[in-house]
Amino acid sequence: MTLYLLYETSSGYSLFQAGGLDEIGQNNEAVRNSVSDLNRFGKVVQLTAFLPFESALDALNQINSVSEGIMTDELRNFLELNLPKVKEGKKANNDFVHEILRGVRLHFERFIKDLKPGDLEKAQLGLGHSYSRAKVKFNVNRVDNMVI
C-alpha cells in the first residue's frame, strides 16, 4: 500500500509518497528513529509533486483556507492532478502519519531542490506578517479606545 501525504508550507503545497512502510514497521519508536536519519527517511518517503504559490497574495489566500480547514480550488486541482485514480481511497490521520509529517517538516528543505537554505524562512516571514497583519486589522470586535 502506498501512502500519500500532503504537506503545506509557506512556499507551496507538496505531496509526498511513503512506500515500503513494512520495512520500518508501525512501531512508533522505530518510525521516530528512521525519521531523524535523512538517509533512511529519504528511501521511504519521496516527493511526488510540489506546487509553489504564485504570489504572496495567493499564499495568503491559501493559508486562510488551510487554517479554517477549507479546500481551495488550487489544492483540489493539485491533488486531482497528482493522485492516482483509485476506486477506494482511505484517508488516514494517525500517530504514524503524524510522525512521518514531523520527518517531512524536519528535512523539507532537502526534498525541494530549488529551495536554498533560508528561502523557506523568508517565505514563512513574509506569510507570517501578512497573515498576522490581516488578523489584527480585520477584527470587528476590537474595542480600542486609547485614553492618553
Added chain:
Amino acid sequence: ASGRGGMRGGNKAVIIPHRHEGVFIAKSKDDALVTKSMVPGDSVYNEKRISVQNEDGAKVEYRVWNPFRSKLGAAIQEGIDNIWIAPGARVLYLGAASGTSVSHVSDIVGPTGVVYAVEFSQRSGRDLVNMAKKRANVIPIIEDARHPSKYRMLVGMVDVIFSDVAQPDQARILALNAAYFLKTGGHFVLSIKANCIDSTLPCRQSIR
C-alpha cells in the same frame, strides 16, 4: 558621553558574557542583564541601551533586559539551569504578548536563529507585529496556540519551545505544539504563574 545619567555610561560599562550563551552582563554601577541588540538605536519598550566600543573600534549596542517585565529574564536572573535558547537556535515562543521578551530572545538567537512568536490577543498582537517588522528573525503569528494546525504552514521544526500562555491547560497546549514542531530530543521551557493557579495562596503553596 556621560552626564545623561542612567546606564548611558559610554565606554564605562564593561560587558561580560553570561553563563547562558547570547546573554551578557553589563558591569557598571549596578549590574544589569543585557542582550546584544539586533537593531542598534532602537528601544522596544523604552529599555535603556548601552553602547560599547570593541577592540577593533566597532560600536556594539546592548539592551538592558528588565527582569520585572520578563519571566524569562527573571528566570535567568534567579539562576535557571538552562534556557536552551542560544545563538542560532530555532525557537517557538507561545504567548508572545507585545513582544518585549521576544525581542530579547531575538537578540539571543541572532541573525542565524528564528523565533516563531505566537500570540492570540489582537491588542498585544499589534505591538508584536510592529516589533517584528524591524527584526527579520521574528515571525509573528496571530493565532490561538491551542490550534497548532492553524499555523502549521508558518512554522518549521524547532530546537526549543518557550511557553508562557498562563492557561489552565497550558501543559496540553505545550504538548500539542511539541508534537507538531519540536525536534526529537528538543527542549521546552514552561513558565508557570503561581498567581494564576490560586491568587489567594502564597506562591510556594500554590505550586505544591
